[in-house]
Amino acid sequence: SQQGEEDPQALSIQEGENATMNCSYKTSINNLQWYRQNSGRGLVHLILIRSNEREKHSGRLRVTLDTSKKSSSLLITASRAADTASYFCATDARSGGYQKVTFGTGTKLQVIP
Amino acid sequence: DGGITQSPKYLFRKEGQNVTLSCEQNLNHDAMYWYRQDPGQGLRLIYYSQIVNDFQKGDIAEGYSVSREKKESFPLTVTSAQKNPTAFYLCASSIGIDIANTEAFFGQGTRLTVV
Numbered sequence: 001s002q003q004g005e006e007d008p009q010a011l012s013i014q015e016g017e018n019a020t021m022n023c024s025y026k027t028s029i030n031n032l033q034w035y036r037q038n039s040g041r042g043l044v045h046l047i048l049i050r051s052n053e054r055e056k057h058s059g060r061l062r063v064t065l066d067t068s069k070k071s072s073s074l075l076i077t078a079s080r081a082a083d084t085a086s087y088f089c090a091t092d093a094r095s096g097g098y099q100k101v102t103f104g105t106g107t108k109l110q111v112i113p
Numbered sequence: 114d115g116g117i118t119q120s121p122k123y124l125f126r127k128e129g130q131n132v133t134l135s136c137e138q139n140l141n142h143d144a145m146y147w148y149r150q151d152p153g154q155g156l157r158l159i160y161y162s163q164i165v166n167d168f169q170k171g172d173i174a175e176g177y178s179v180s181r182e183k184k185e186s187f188p189l190t191v192t193s194a195q196k197n198p199t200a201f202y203l204c205a206s207s208i209g210i211d212i213a214n215t216e217a218f219f220g221q222g223t224r225l226t227v228v
Binding site: 033035043045090101102103108 | 144153154156161201203216220221222
């Protein structure tokens with residue numbers, strides 16, 4: 001089963017607007033990451049936030065983490081057409097003594113020029 | 114250049130055939146993963162490996178097999194037992210052992226089509 005679920009499933013905004021995507025997860029985590037995927041390509045890592053952090057910035061990206069609500073949000077400010085992609089959250093999880101990364105279902109973002 | 118390479122980019126398979134997807138990394142990462150992605154959906158974990166000669170089933174391992182004979186290589190075989198193999202397959206690697214640093218690096222994917 002999926003650990004994380006993104007909301008909304010799809011988002012369409014005008015260039016220059018801000019885009020906010022949310023991720024909810026079920027079990028305790030050590031860290032949470034956000035990835036981007038252009039259509040038909042591999043995923044690219046955007047940002048990692050640890051469980052003891054509440055907010056992190058990277059360029060036009062701002063990520064928040066609320067471990068009490070088991071949720072995270074990704075904000076892209078001043079969006080550009082090139083930001084059009086799918087965005088996934090990913091959480092680490094221990095399973096039978098092993099560590100693995102599990103991904104949510106993604107938010108498909110379209111930025112209209 | 115360090116990175117993770119998947120080949121081929123496109124693969125066509127006849128029903129009843131086994132096919133092997135290649136994944137190679139030169140990042141010296143211990144952990145490697147195989148994911149399946151269906152159109153408009155998220156990633157589902159097929160198999161993962163933390164160290165050489167060891168691997169674990171993910172959420173949808175039925176009909177797939179893997180090997181990890183070398184640290185840099187983690188090939189995935191899609192067997193004839195996989196009922197619906199047409200999908201986009203993504204390989205990833207991460208440092209792995211340190212659970213606080215699990216940024217995953219992805220290959221560009223292999224699109225498998227059964228004809």
